Amino acid sequence: MAFSAVLTSEWTKIRTVASTSWTLALALIVTAGFGALISTAVAASFDDMSQIERATFDPTLVSFAGMQFGQLAMIVFGVLVVSTEYSTGMIRTSLAAVPARGGFLFGKLTVATVLALLVGLLTSFVSFFLSQAILGDHGTGLDGENVLRAVVGAGVYMALIALFSMGVASMLRSSVASISILIPFFLIVTNLLNAFEATREYGQYLPTAAGSKIMQVVPNAMGSAESPYGPWGGLGIMLLWVAASVLGGYLVLNKRDA
Amino acid sequence: MIEAVGLTKRFGAKTAVDQLSFQVKPGHVTGFLGPNGSGKSTTMRMIVGLDRPTSGRVTINGLPFRELPNAQRHVGALLDAKAVHGGRRARTHLLSIAQLSGIPEKRVDEVLAVVGLQDAARQRTKGFSLGMGQRLGIATALLGDPQVLLFDEPVNGLDPEGILWVRNLMRRLAAEGRTVFVSSHLMSEMALTADHLIVIGRGRLLADMGTQEFIAHNSAGFARVRAADTDPDGRETLGRALSKAGGRVLQEPDGALRVTGLELPGISDLAHAAGVRLWELSPHRASLEEAYMRMTQSAVEYTSTEDPRAELWEQDPLALPAWEDGPSAPEVPQAGFFAPPPPGAGGKPFLMPSNPGELASTAKDSAEDTR
16 A cells, blocks of 8 residues: 555545534634734733833734634644544544555544644734734734744644644544543643643643744743743654654554454 | 454453354355344454454455555455445545545446446435445445455345345356355345355354255244144144154144144144144245244344233233234134224124124125225
8 A cells, every 4th residue: 555545545535524624714713813813902002011021022922822722723623634534434444445554544644734734834824914914013024033933833833733633533532532631631731730830840841831932932922931941842842742642543543443 | 265263352251253264255145144243243344454353363365454465456345334424425435445545536436336326426425325325335345346345234224126236236246256245134135145154143153054055954844734723622632643643743822733744745644534624734944034043043142022011901812923914713802902903894804704694794785885
């Protein structure tokens, strides 16, 4: 079985179900929309901000303020790509046609991740330009120092979130279980652990807390806490999480009866 | 050619398939029979590598499925008609499976035509009936034009025309020299389709033989004898005479006798010698279905018990046996408040006059009615 054959097949699968387009569209709209909303609020109240906040003001990071919610749609996308194979039984039809499970899983993850990356990049650029237009004088341009890294990084971050979710869904094989673990994990657990000084020591190593550093241009922007790693270090930590999740998914698929 | 050797699958403490060894040869339709839960589907899943055997092995053309190069060109399987993403259209579903093995898009349209789904090709599969689902599953199995075909319960949900079509398709595929392995829990269907039968119960092999051979081995004949009801001792006298002559006599619930081991003329002679008048003497052959039921009854996973309907109503001790349909002897009471009155004038069983002359009068009445 050629790997390219799996890629073609998975591309056919992913473009012919409705969930792909609505989850990805939602990721774009929510991220860019919330970013624009918060940018409007920031632009209006810029003069009321504290000295420190103004000194570390990071207009690039403000454009990705909607990521907190937009990433939820990416999680749902990643989960559904994998779990619908199980919930519909399609996995049995697929595996009865391709015995090589490793190639099958990696083909699927490759296609879905590349698609998530493209939509992620589109989202980050749209969010960036929209917010900068709203921020006006307080905004920045792509030619600013490290700005391009942050914008591209935001797109990569979204793709990694999706890939992490695919790995988790491969292990759990259920949409409901995967989504009800992932969303509270990202939305509540990660935020809570990072909200308190005592727990931040651990919380800062969670995938989204570490990975989101790539979106900051100004270190410790907007009065955020200091971290022992830089933007690339943070992305590296997130990559380790993603690798662990994908490896787990592969082991489960290869070992367990489908 | 499919070959299983000592194939075993355990799920925890439960053994689904137990030391199963068989061969499925090319050029024949091989029926795979067993009651629900006997391990048919688990065996099929192990053949295509979805489940790993606990011990033993199963190979296709000498190789385990997972090691087959370009598996789809060797093996096609319909395991579960509903194993499709309902949001995808029939054609794109098939296309995605075809692309896995580099099968050209043209082949997708070919198999859609073979199973008669051309008109539904652009429909989302969640709107499919069970029968359409089965056809789509068969189309998936045919995609790679494989030499070995597996079908798990392919006629489930099909209408009579569809069943006939599947039957002919199986026979045609086998005639082309392919290996066709079809599971079913319906003996009657397999008797018409399969050349060879593999019967399992509780995961164990019960029979592995040609269909004709199976019928010859397993369908025993019997004679049904009914002594005249007007002679109260007739049945007992006859029963004793038959037993003495070496027959094995069983009494049916309605009073008829089921005799094995004696030929019909012999029974007639014995009845004559004993001075018993007969109302019925008929030959019966146990159907293949009965033979199959007899073979598997100890191996049935889920057995039902009689519903006692506690306190709901008194059971009618003289109820008609299930195989006796329609109204019968007049002394059977029309009891049971759910029983509808038999057809015919005045609620009387038709053509069963209890008084002389009654038949003539009813005939006259009805003749007047039609006028």
